[in-house]
Amino acid sequence: MNLQNAVLPPHAEMVRAMLERDTAYEGVFFTAVKTTGIFCRPGCTARKPKPENVEFFAHADEAMSAGYRACLRCKPLDAAAIAPDWVQRLLKSVDADPDLRWTDAQLLAEGIEPLKLRRWFKQHFGMTFHAWLRSRRLGIALGGIKQGGSIDNAAFDSGYESLSGFRDAFQKSFHITPGRVAHSEPLLFTRLTTPLGPMIAMAEQRGLVLLEFLDRPALTKEIEELQNRYGYAVAPGHNGHLQQIEEELAQYFAGKRTEFNVPLHLPGSAFARQVWAELMKIPYGQTTTYGAIAALLGKSGASRAVGLANGQNRLAIILPCHRVIGADGSLTGYGGGQPRKAFLLRLESAAVQITQQLAF
Known part of the structure; x- marks a missing residue:
């Protein structure tokens, strides 16, 4: 599992989104005003500053570390704690039909710009939307094999036309072959939104194993250690522990x-x-x-x-x-x-x- 740094949209596009109060960019970047020392959501209704007086940040905590205060009108810390509506709708659609193969044309039909979606997923999940979908399907396959399902059925249900292609993808994602799943422990992960930026939570059947900020430098090494030293097969998914920590973290x-x-x-x-x-x-x-x-x-x-x-x-x-x-x-x-x-x-x-x- 490779987690990479967020890639912000082009500067001109962020300026346009700020001036037009484009709420489609909620959660993608934050606008900081040098003359007031305040940072805002892209859709903030306050009077817009001159573009030369603005700088942009991918995360709210980056703006705070640069000395900016949160806007009292648009409350960017609250915005950082939720995924934008268009992402939430897409995630619900994926949950409702996990086998659907989303194309760029289908995304556009839903009013979602593919490039914008790619940037949001890279920032908050460390991978593109399509990579996340593939990993999610493989995670479902892992669960099926772990419960006694055949590898052939898992490959077919995951949309792979060849068993060899499924095995290669499976091993690349989980660092084990499908045949060794019975001897490994699935470690499910999900992304959590917080006022301090996105976090990743990982849990197995015994409890929560990892909770980290996605931009933590040591995160990739920690996940590799869980895979290589402790034999975990890491896959996107949900369980009771992940649901519980999401609720408790919000209360905290x-x-x-x-x-x-x-x-x-x-x-x-x-x-x-x-x-x-x-x-x-x-x-x-x-x-x-x-x-x-x-x-x-x-x-x-x-x-x-x-x-x-x-x-x-x-x-x-x-x-x-x-x-x-x-x-x-x-x-x-x-x-x-x-x-x-x-x-x-x-x-x-x-x-x-x-x-x-x-x-x-």
Whole structure:
């Protein structure tokens, strides 16, 4: 599974979309105004700035890290938390008829520009729409084989005319041959939208295995490790754990949830799991240091090792490594980027303050 950086539309097209308030580009880019220090959705109804005073960002957090504030009128952080209507309609159509082979002509008939769709999927899923469809069909085939279905039937149902073509595509996607599926564990993934940009969630039958921001530099390496070291076959799909984390994450960002109940499964070394267990104990709205965690583990001189295990955490927000700061109070590193770390700490601090005010 290869996750690539987002590719923004041409500058002239983004300027046009901004000036015309083209809502079709919701979720594709954000407009930041240099003279006001505010960033907006493409369809914002506020007075439009001069094009020379504007710059564009693929994600809301990128605009925030550049020093821009969210517009109070169009609320771009809320927009970042949902897929645009035209994408949601398409995803519902795919769920209703998973065997349909979508062509560019069919997309255009639905009012969807294929190039725009390609860019949105590359940004939010790390692959094109058609690649996602192929991967989704192969994921359905994987589930069928895992449940005892024949490889021949799986290949035919997936739309492949030759068994060899199916085997090649299957092995390229899952790093195993169809015949070895019985000895592997399917790891289903879905994209989640959040105010800090898109995330990817992965879960198997025992629980949630991964929750990361799609632009995390180490994400590709983490997924390859899950495939090669732990034998997972990664495929798009849904299960109860993915549905639960989507609901709980939305509540967290709304300031209405302080802990997560979704079951977890954490492949890793014994020491890493010890560190992750301590991360789980850090109270909501509070912070600690690498040295303090090392002391709790009886290894006061192991701050560096704790930091390394902290960085190997695959469950952003759930295992709250954003609550670990430097001994001098600095934010230090964070796999999702320091602007996101600062945002999460502000979110939790504000929620705690509101709770305390309501208590008096």
